[in-house]
Amino acid sequence: MTLAIKDAFQRFRRTPAFTGFSLFVLALILNAAIQGPAKFLSPRSFNTLLATNLPFLIVVMGQSILLLVGTLDISIGIQLALVNVVVVMTIQEWGVSFWTGCLFGITASLLISVLLWVSVSIFRLPALLASFSMTYIIKGINVLIMPVPQGKIERVFYRTYDRLLFGVVPFSLLIFIFVLLIWYYFKRTRFGTNIYAVGADRRNAFAAGISPKWVTLQAFLIKGLFVGIAGICLTLLTASGNPIQAEDYGIKSLSACIIGGLGFGGWGSMACGLFGGSFLIIIQNTVYYFFTMLYKLIPGFSVTTYWHNFVSDVIIFLGLLMTIVTAKGQREALRQGIAQQLKQKKEDFGGKNGSNA
Amino acid sequence: MVQTHSVKKMTFLQKVNGFIQKSPARMAIIIATLLYGITVAMVPTALNLSAITSIIMLTLLLSFASAGQTIVLIAGGMDFTVGAVMSAGAIITTAIMNGQDGNFVKTLVVVLLSSAGIGLLNGICTVKIGLPAMIVTMAISNVVNRLTYVLTDGSPLGYASPAFIKSVTSKILGFVPSLALYGLVIFPIVFYLLYFSRLGKQVYLVGNNDNAARLNGINTSKVKILTYVISATLSGFTGMLGAGYMQSAKCQMFDGYAFNSLIAVIVGGTALSGGVGTYTGSIAGALLMVVLTNMLTALSLSQPVRNIAMGIVMISLLILYNREKSVRQ
């Protein structure tokens, strides 16, 4: 029994998601210790944590898909603001219902994704520069649609987003599970393997009869859908519109993916992104409670919120450095595996030919 | 692969590509001149001495900031700390100088050493630890920015000293900013490093084929780390000059330079994948970027329209300049 667990752990240790997972658990323990386990584990505080950070978490999922297929998008953050702006403004200006507004929001996000796909796959521009340029365009569009932060959402909707169902299940958790199910479906389709093939080696994927362009388009579309959903969550969270929010999600989501163990193209899994993203979220939370604790413990202690940001950015940087530990472990495992096979082969070989060296 | 020999079959885009690849610097200057011409034609008041002075000033600053980025990119890396290091350099400058001319040397030493330290950190993280340059330099840039907030409580103190301000902003012949005099020092150093020194030759070889360079006896790690150190040092110094231009400093004041320097270098013909590029091209690229911004301001477009136009022009330039290979040959 213990052996089986040990074996499973050993196997897990070699998967790309391992660093992300360890960092995540570490942050979790730290957070629980600092905030007090009872408080941290209460449904109420979990609800707040998830509801506030769900948009970011879903954005990380979108970014993970792009990294898997070998591209990236740093305008993904400002795209959230675009969805937010479109939802709020279509409701306010055109008088459509909330649901129709959401539909418009998702459409806008999909359109931007297709545009980026054209730049990256058809014009073959470097994804980093193309999506950076796209940041300017989207920012401009956002402000054109909504010059200053404004608007509101019907109370019933944003109250629902914050709700704890039956006093224990956060509504935002349901949305999260819904998004996970969407990904789970795509992962089980051909796209689920083709994305790895295209990400790891476009030529070989092409030789195997896969169209790298089509698979990349699919990835961009799923990302677009996710960003649309994340944008709606953001709208529900803030209950208003702001054309220039969330821009830093672009770079942050990339860091989350790398910390989680995703490589550029074909290496890693959605779990990597999710662990990496959760790590960032919980660390920020922990840092906040850490300083609150200091204020309480040390009389007269006072620092600006700049310290919070500084400490969490330093931790993110250290998290990045951590990824080398797993990379090393994986290389070692790989080497051992091959050596093992060679030994086996030699035995077979020796058996057949007797005298051979 | 483009079939350059079958001229008949070449599409318009391929022809333009061919022309640009011959001399990206020349092309950037042509586009810049064209854009400035259009600006003047549409808004005749844009043609005045102070506008030209400001264009020269900003072009010089951006080209100083792009110098290190050029070297890093040629060696196959990427440096997103340019903006953060510049801001930090400016903040250190105003704080240490504190309006006193006598503090110049002290300031210079602190700025150069601290920025070189950040460069070393960049180099070690990308080369020795093997993290993707883009991500890790962004993370370090965040840390540096946050640190400036923490150390200054969000509002940096002090001013650049009068003589230093004068050395940057005086006008020669009535319109050339004296910042150009610093160019007389920086440009030759960069040109020497890149074209005539052993390091420069190695940088090109490492960027083109890292593996071959290593097997040919080049210490590739050392070369790559050095490019980051050079880049950060130059950024820090540019930040110091920027403080002289702006007189006081703010946190994240030069943030935009990280991406702008990258785009200027790319437009100047340096490949994102390393191995090719010239500093002349980067200077021309910097001019193009500054003229473009100037044009969008002069046309008095609203801020959002300006942003959209900027994005579209950048994408168009990228389509002309920097395309990756197709899978099918």
Next chain:
Amino acid sequence: MFEMRGIEKRFNAVIALDGASLSLSPGEVLALLGSNGSGKSTMIKVLAGLVAPNQGEIILDGQPVSINSGYESRKLGIATAFQDLSLIPTMSVMDNIMLGREPVNSVGIVNRKGAIQEVRELLERFEIQCEPDAYVQTLTPSTQTMLEVAKAVALKPRLLLLDEVTAALHYDEIEVLFRIMRELKDEGVAMIYVTHRMDEIFKICDTANIMRGGKTMTQSPINELDLDEVVFHMTGMRPEAAKKSETEDSFSEEGRELILDVSHLEMLPKVRDISMKAFKGEIIGIGGLQGQGQSEFIRLVLGAEKIEDGSIEFCGEKVSFASPAEAVKKGLGFISGERNRDAIFHLRSVEENLTTGLVAKGNLASFLSPAKLASFSKKAVERYNIVLESIKNPASTLSGGNQQKLVVARWIAMDPILLLLDDPTKGVDIVARQEIHKILRECADEGMTIIISSSESDELLTIADRIYVFFDGQVSDMLEGANKTSERLVASMMGLSKTMATEEA
């Protein structure tokens, strides 16, 4: 049933195919022969949809067809096993085999259970011992190659293309491959078989198509050809009956200066136990099939890889170079046959490529005079007869042979004590190859010690004074003096022990 006519393909200035053609019928095994760079692999890539020909037509069942992608190639019933493999290393064995044709149900979900059965049967048929969920990157190179073939066969093609797959295989695996090829032949599958091993074509093929310089020289039934005829079509020259060898006839250690003394070198999995001595002015050959640890051994000596066990003495001094930079400082030089990967800076000018030796050694801040670099490279171009338009053009504008001469010239100009060459004439035409041999012999006569690995036995027999033969990371034989025969070399390359080889001979 199948025909290719007048196929042409140019890559920039390089002409890869120049009116090549072939034809074959169901159940026929066609050997596609030619020396390196003759265009065999390009022909395969045209059929696989990876290369778009500039001209020519492909005819299937009397109908002209066009193949614009891997997908279209598959749809026409063509499956390919590539020389450089088309497996995705970061994916599992099963995912690789099923890639692009995963069985799906009505809502698009892949049926993995159904697939796993098919994969298991396939692995059994090919006698591949691995789990379907193992990552491909954890398999040995020869297993990966078998997998590449299995993946192609699993497509149930009408036309199967095998591009130099046996180069990395062990001989028991080759037996399995031939068994399967015979089975497929009986099922009526047509096959194009690219190989460098002449003994194989007479064993398994029906017809031979021989290419040279992108042109098809002849296509005829295999039983109408003999080895001399094949070599003539490949090279355009009749093999000389008794070529006078310039190499040493006998060998003794007496009175010679020991330059390199390697004992029990190990770096798993490729290098298991290698000992070797090289004396001043000697040309040492390293023979063996591809991937027996030759490249790794050379890289260990150069300090590009880390030694796990064993020791190296260079000029009487125990050394362990931490990097090639250190080795180069001490007087080593390295020339690789993998030009694109290890040697050529294709974006940089010919001059910069020639002067890398000068650039690599010395103080980083110091001034390198453009005039000095120019005269250095001009001399090298003249001395080694490198054909070029301008020394300022990028190295990619040179032909393969001239690129390789450039790499050789780069190092010889630095006058190293010990020069290491890893399959330096790969993909180099016969004339350039002879020129390189001549240069090497001159250098050895002047006292340079040279270690050269090559996968071609003829090359080793002509140039090397002594030959160490590698098999599976170990030295299976050392040939010197009168022992230097082609039979013994081939036998030891196959891993047959010395005694067995002599029995057969």
